[in-house]
Amino acid sequence: MAARADVWPELTAARLWPTMETLQLWAQIVGKTRLSQTPWLNHGWHVTLRVSARGLTTGLIPHGAVGFSMEFDFIAGALVIRVSDGGERRIVLKSGTVADFYAGVQDALTALGVACHIDLTPNEMAEATPFPLDEQFRTYDPEAARDYWRALVQVNRVFGLFRTGFLGKCSPIQLFWGAFDLAVTRFSGRRAPLHPGGVPNLPDAVTREAYSHEVSSAGFWPGDPGREPAFYAYAYPAPKGFEAAPVSPVAAHWDAGLGEFILPYAAVRAEDDPDAALCAFLETTYQAAADLAAWDREALECPRGTPRHPRWVG
Structure with missing residues (x-):
């Protein structure tokens, strides 16, 4: 079934973008809540979201004697906050203002006894209106959000298979709410040159820590008004000749403006075997x-790796 295009939902930037912009801002509020309570882990891995059976989740967040989680449940259409003492609150996902969503999250956390103070400015976005002051009406289409999540389920599965072929340091498969991309990153183990920084609304210290070591990274991004949903792959630092390297499948190409290889999501979906096409992109760019x-x-x-078979060590 995984090789059939019908399990990969059709995604277009025109349909996704208004909802993705809204969801990215909401995800920043949720991600910054995790950031405020979790000790720093290398490369920002402590702040990311993970794909779940119902949406995107923070996993367990420590808060004194209890822990809590926050999950975008795209099936129920709610942000579900659960505390290890049994408390639970739900915030309906619907069109509205970021300010209202932020207030709803803070009210729910306070009522559950896990109030958190977060940084109020969005990261990695050109528009950086503090959450409590963002009164612009934002669109949220639950069907678009569900299709996006359905695609993430497939991408997460293929990325997971790719990840098993590496013994070195490798990141979890995780969604960075700053750029709003699902990514997996392999490391050579060697230190990298100091990153120049310059990412919009992100401290250079964060970027430099994230790229402290050589990487080969790949991910999935849902697009924007000027670009369709796509997979990407890059290296930091990019070795000489990287942009001219032969990669697969044929729809993959180098984007000089972005400085990375791009494979349109639509091209993967159109393949007879989308899994194989995506794996080819991941392997050849790496x-x-x-x-x-x-x-x-x-x-x-x-x-x-294969299910139920440990790696053979002779």
Whole structure:
């Protein structure tokens, strides 16, 4: 079933964008709540969201003697906040203002006994109106959100398979709410040059810590008014000749403006075997980065994992 295009929902930027912009701002409020309570973990891995069986979740957030989680439940159409003492609150996901959503989250956390103070300015967005002051009406289409999440379920599965073929340091499969992309990143183990920073509304110290070591990274992004949903792959630092490396499938190409390889989501969905097409993109872009940067591939790689079979060590 996973090889059939009908399990990969049709996604277009025109349909997704208004809802994705709204969801990105909401996700920043939720992600910053996790950030405020969680000790710093390398490369910002402590602030991300994960794909769940119903949407996107923070996982368990520590708060004194209790823990709580926040989950965008796209099936029920609510942000569900649960506390380990049994408390629960739901905030309906609907069109409205970011200010109202922020107030609803804060009221729910306070009522549950897990109030948190967060940084109020959105990150990595050109428009950085503080959440309590953002009174612009925002659109939320629950069907678009559900289709986006359905796509994430498939992407998460294929990224998970790709991740098993690497013995070195590798990130979880996680959604960064700053750029709003689902990503997986492999590391060579070597230090990288100091990143120049300059990401909009993001402290340079955060960017430099995130890119402290050499990476080959790939991800999925839902698009914007000027670009369709797509997969991407890049290396930092990009080795000489990376942009000219041969990659698969044929729809993949180098985007000089973005400085990364791009594979349109629609091209993957149109393939007879979308899983194989996406895996080819992940593998060939990684191989280009690893070969051109002289990674120790023999020490870092292993066969992909299969269910119920431990990796053979002779």
